[in-house]
Amino acid sequence: GLGSQGCFSCSFPLFGVAIVSAPTMPKVSGIACVTVLIAAALFCVASAITPSGSVGGRGFGDNLNWVSFTEGIAEAEATKKPAMVVIHKSWCGACKALGPKVAQSSEIAELAKDFVLINVHDDEEAHTTEKFKPDGGYIPRVIFYDGLHGEVLLDHINKKGNPSYKYFHTGAESVVASMKEVKELFESDAFLSKGKAEL
Template sequence: MQTSLVNIAVFSSLQVLLSLSCFHQVVSAASGRGFGDNIHWRTLDDGKKEAEASGLPIMVIVHKTWCGACKALKPKFAESRDISEIAHNFVMINLEDEEEPKDEAFSPDGGYIPRILFLDPSGKVHPEIINKNGNPNYKYFYSSAEQVLSGMKEAQEKLTGDAFRQHHPGDEL
């Protein structure tokens, strides 16, 4: 009798641990929201704090769960090894549905989706960094991994280190 109570207790404990493990995997998978679970995604508030502390630029993806163009971009983005590698040089923020900021700076040429914007480490949107290979009417719309990578490289060049300080000398301490 005592052995079966121990077995029940052990089995129950394993079930709890297994369900917590599965819950953690679901939460982790949700953070990438289809754009790549291998990237460390942050919320807007946490991302801004981290960028300010680290000096890294920010990349923001604004998308909706129901959007066909967003769904089309997700696997291209998630499967790109190049994006995954360069993402380490950014604070990556993934904003879905109601998380989209109401601030007009986050929709510089309209509220279409998906939009990818780049912010400097202080959290200021840089509307001059656009998809140069995309539609000029939708400057922040990216439809391929190559376009995203090109934007990330431009943002990295303009918003990090010496290049950024030369253009924004007042930002130095």
Template sequence: MPHSKDTIMASHAILLLCLAVVLPVIYADGLGRGFGDDINWKTLDAGLKESKDLNKPLMLIIHKSWCGACKALKPKFADSSEIKELSEKFVMVNVEDNEEPSDSKYTPDGGYIPRILFLDSTGTVRTELINENGNPQYKYYYPEATSVVKSMKKAADVLIESKAGVDEL
């Protein structure tokens, strides 16, 4: 028995509805990878280029998909309205798993994860921008959003506001 035009249209509509529901779930993470899809994330290469071109500092999160501490930080980071607001002052990059850069400058005090580093617009890791409330053995480890916010504010002060004062002279 041949299918009617209405039956075919209905089956196509159901298929499209299923795709509309399933595809966003599959690709929801995108470059946010759980750290917040409402943040304008870049790949490392694109981020370094944009940072240089716009003379804007870069914030880099290095994490692994299997890491418990990384998984615990993601919702805290993503749910922070302060982080979202401050992210606009930075080129935001997060690298996961095999994307982690091999250059030793990205492991200033070890290769633990997660690490959050701040880079100036020349691509230099600013090693003085650390989690001041954290463990001195793991200076770039952040277990919660409040310490990330504090470091983002300090990085903005050091890398943006001080630069603006020099530009005005």
């Protein structure tokens, strides 16, 4: 508050902001101080917020627009677009190896314009359904979701990978191949005229 000798002090512990003016400083109007405090608080809040709907790359490329599972499914259905769901863990060596390959792929960046990118990290997998574990809960898994018809696209697998782990990818090439297949599927008239399923 404003002291009897013109000393103004205020703190915002939530933002780590404390402003104190000593009695020897010129007296400043209360409105000017409040304006400075509001500006400082807004700056702190704005600095801490990531873009709306964004969860960041989490090792899979901050250059790509990754969203959470819940946001991504809703966005895919609202926009009638396919979603690429990447399920990974922070402690997983194979996930850490795949992430930079996805992040650095110019083909994935280009194809991503036609997809909703969903980044499911660590405990967030609990928000998914069993349909996103069609052949087990191994990681990383790259699974595609059909936002037009509301179903998991089980046929779009790593064709050069292990048949026991169909959605396990080790490089950008197999992810690109699957993305191209899904993009072509979404361009086919037969697919576009099919009915909607339950997730």
